[in-house]
Amino acid sequence: xxxxxxxxxxxxxxxxxxxxxxxxxxxxxxxxxxxxxxxxxxxxxxxxxxxxxxxxxxxxxxxxxxxxxxxxxxxxxxxxxxxxxxxxxxxxxxxxxxxxxxxxxxxxxxxxxxxxxxxxxxxxxxxxxxxxxxxxxxxxxxxxxxxxxxxxxxxxxxxxxxxxxxxxxxxxxxxxxxxxxxxxxxxxxxxxxxxxxxxxxxxxxxxxxxxxxxxxxxxxxxxxxxxxxxxxxxxxxxxxxxxxxxxxxxxxxxxxxxxxxxxxxxxxxxxxxxxxxxxxxxxxx
Amino acid sequence: xxxxxxxxxxxxxxxxxxxxxxxxxxxxxxxxxxxxxxxxxxxxxxxxxxxxxxxxxxxxxxxxxxxxxxxxxxxxxxxxxxxxxxxxxxxxxxxxxxxxxxxxxxxxxxxxxxxxxxxxxxxxxxxxxxxxxxxxxxxxxxxxxxxxxxxxxxxxxxxxxxxxxxxxxxxxxxxxxxxxxxxxxxxxxxxxxxxxxxxxxxxxxxxxxxxxxxxxxxxxxxxxxxxxxxxxxxxxxxxxxxxxxxxxxxxxxxxxxxxxxxxxxxxxxxxxxxxxxxxxxxxxxxxxxxxxxx
Numbered sequence: 350x351x352x353x354x355x356x357x358x359x360x361x362x363x364x365x366x367x368x369x370x371x372x373x374x375x376x377x378x379x380x381x382x383x384x385x386x387x388x389x390x391x392x393x394x395x396x397x398x399x400x401x402x403x404x405x406x407x408x409x410x411x412x413x414x415x416x417x418x419x420x421x422x423x424x425x426x427x428x429x430x431x432x433x434x435x436x437x438x439x440x441x442x443x444x445x446x447x448x449x450x451x452x453x454x455x456x457x458x459x460x461x462x463x464x465x466x467x468x469x470x471x472x473x474x475x476x477x478x479x480x481x482x483x484x485x486x487x488x489x490x491x492x493x494x495x496x497x498x499x500x501x502x503x504x505x506x507x508x509x510x511x512x513x514x515x516x517x518x519x520x521x522x523x524x525x526x527x528x529x530x531x532x533x534x535x536x537x538x539x540x541x542x543x544x545x546x547x548x549x550x551x552x553x554x555x556x557x558x559x560x561x562x563x564x565x566x567x568x569x570x571x572x573x574x575x576x577x578x579x580x581x582x583x584x585x586x587x588x589x590x591x592x593x594x595x596x597x598x599x600x601x602x603x604x605x606x607x608x609x610x611x612x613x614x615x616x617x618x619x620x621x622x623x624x625x626x627x628x629x630x631x632x633x634x
Numbered sequence: 635x636x637x638x639x640x641x642x643x644x645x646x647x648x649x650x651x652x653x654x655x656x657x658x659x660x661x662x663x664x665x666x667x668x669x670x671x672x673x674x675x676x677x678x679x680x681x682x683x684x685x686x687x688x689x690x691x692x693x694x695x696x697x698x699x700x701x702x703x704x705x706x707x708x709x710x711x712x713x714x715x716x717x718x719x720x721x722x723x724x725x726x727x728x729x730x731x732x733x734x735x736x737x738x739x740x741x742x743x744x745x746x747x748x749x750x751x752x753x754x755x756x757x758x759x760x761x762x763x764x765x766x767x768x769x770x771x772x773x774x775x776x777x778x779x780x781x782x783x784x785x786x787x788x789x790x791x792x793x794x795x796x797x798x799x800x801x802x803x804x805x806x807x808x809x810x811x812x813x814x815x816x817x818x819x820x821x822x823x824x825x826x827x828x829x830x831x832x833x834x835x836x837x838x839x840x841x842x843x844x845x846x847x848x849x850x851x852x853x854x855x856x857x858x859x860x861x862x863x864x865x866x867x868x869x870x871x872x873x874x875x876x877x878x879x880x881x882x883x884x885x886x887x888x889x890x891x892x893x894x895x896x897x898x899x900x901x902x903x904x905x906x907x908x909x910x911x912x913x914x915x916x917x918x919x920x921x922x923x924x925x926x927x928x
Contacts (some may be wrong), residue, residue: 402674564883565879568880571876
C-alpha cells in the first residue's frame with residue numbers, strides 16, 4: 350500500500366511539473382514560431398497573407414504595420430506603427446517608418462514631432478534621425494531649421510552620405526529658383542498672345558497659342574474688312590477671337606502657378622526619395 | 635533512474651508538441667477551406683509548408699516532397715477560389731516536379747498549365763502544356779490536356795493549330811460537331827489596320843467601312859465634305875484667310891483624324907472577332923466537358 354501511495358505521489362509530481370512548465374513553454378514556442386512565420390511571409394512579400402494571419406492576433410502591430418507599409422496603405426500602417434510598444438525590438442525602426450509615413454502624407458509637423466521625440470542611443474541612428482528631420486524641414490521650406498540640421502551632417506555614414514549631399518543640392522535648387530509673377534505673365538500675354546506662357550517656361554505652348562490667336566485675328570480682320578462690323582461672320586470670328594484671347598491671358602497666369610507647383614512637386618519628390626533611401630539601407634526595408 | 639525517466643518524458647512531450655504544430659496548421663487549413671474561408675486557409679497551408687520546412691532534416695525526402703506538393707496544390711485551390719490567379723501561378727512554380735509517379739506528376743504539371751492560362755500568361759501556359767506532353771508517358775492522361783491546349787491556342791490566335799487539336803478532340807470524344815464549319819472564320823482574313831488607314835487616305839470614310847463601321851465612315855466622309863465645301867465656298871467668295879484657316883484647317887483635322895480612327899477600328903474589329911470566336915469554341919468545350927462529368 351505504501352509503495353502504491355509513493356508511486357502515486359511520484360506520478361502526481363511529474364504531472365504537476367509538466368503542467369507547470371509545458372504550457373508557458375508551448376505558448377512561447379508558438380509565439381516565436383508565429384514571428385518566424387510572419388518574417389518568412391514578409392520576406393516572400395506575401396503581405397496579404399501577413400494581414401490575414403495577424404488579423405486576430407493583436408500582439409503583432411509591428412508586422413501588420415510593415416505589411417500595410419509595403420502595400421503603400423500608409424494610413425493603416427501608421428495606425429499600427431503607433432501601437433508598437435517601447436520595449437519592442439523594432440520600436441526604433443517602426444518610429445522611423447512612422448516618420449517617413451507621415452512625411453509621405455504631407456503631415457510634416459506630425460513627422461517632425463515623432464522623430465524629435467525619438468531618443469536614439471546609437472550614433473548612426475542619431476545621425477539618421479537628424480537627416481530625416483532635415484528632410485522634413487526642407488519639405489516645410491523652413492530653411493533656417495534645415496540649415497541648423499545640415500550643420501550636423503558629417504558624411505561619415507556610408508548609408509546616407511550621398512543623400513546628405515543630394516539634400517544640400519535640393520536646398521540650393523530651392524534657393525536659386527526664380528519666382529515668376531502671374532501678373533506679369535498675364536500682361537505679357539495681353540500685349541503679345543502666348544508670350545506670357547513663354548515667360549512661364551512653356552515655350553511650345555506659347556508658340557501654339559500665338560499662332561492660334563494670329564489665325565483667328567486675321568480671319569476676324571478679313572471678315573471686318575469685307576463685311577463690316579455688323580455682319581454675322583465678323584461677329585462669329587470676333588467672338589471666337591475674344592474668347593481665345595481672354596482665355597490665353599487667364600491661361601498664362603495659370604501657367605505660372607502650374608509651373609510653380611510642378612517645380613515644388615519635383616523637388617519634394619527628390620527630397621522624399623533621398624529620405625527614403627537611407628531608411629531602406631539602414632533597416633533593410 | 636527516476637530523473638532519466640522524467641527527461642525522456644519531457645523530451646517526448648516536446649517532440650509531440652512540434653509534430654502536433656505541423657499537423658495542426660494543415661487540419662486548420664482543411665477545415666477553413668471546407669468553411670469557404672479561402673484567404674485564411676491559404677495562409678494556414680503556407681504555415682504548414684513553413685513548419686514542414688523547419689523540420690526538413692527529420693522527414694524522409696519522398697514524404698517531404700509528397701506533402702509539400704499536396705499542400706501547395708491545396709493552396710492553389712484556395713487561390714483559384716479567391717480568383718487570385720496570378721498568386722496561384724506563382725504558387726504552382728514552387729511544385730517539386732521530380733515526381734516518379736506519372737499520374738501525380740501529370741496532376742502537378744496540369745495545375746501549373748491551368749494556372750498559367752487563368753493568369754493570362756498564355757505563352758507560358760502553352761510551354762507548360764508542351765512540357766507536360768513531353769514528360770508524361772501515359773497518353774490517356776495527356777488526352778485531357780486537349781481542352782486546355784485549344785483554349786490557350788485560341789488566346790494566342792494560333793487558330794490553325796487549335797483546329798487540328800479540336801478535330802482530334804472531336805474524334806476522341808465521338809462528337810458530332812463539324813469542325814470545318816466551326817472554324818469557318820479562318821477563311822476571313824483579319825482586318826489590316828495599315829490598309830484601313832491607307833483606304834481612308836485614298837477615299838475618306840472608306841477605311842471605316844472596310845473596318846466594319848459603315849455608319850462612322852459616312853459621318854467621317856460627311857464632315858470632311860462639309861469642311862472642304864466651307865473652304866471652297868470662301869475661296870470662291872474671296873475670303874482667302876477664312877478659307878485657309880477655317881476650311882483647310884478643319885478639313886486636315888478630319889482627314890488625318892479619320893484615317894487614324896479607321897486604323898484603330900480595324901484593330902477593334904479584330905479584337906471583337908477573336909473574342910467572339912474564342913467564346914464560341916469555349917462554350918462548346920465547356921458544354922461537352924460538363925456532359926462528360928455527368
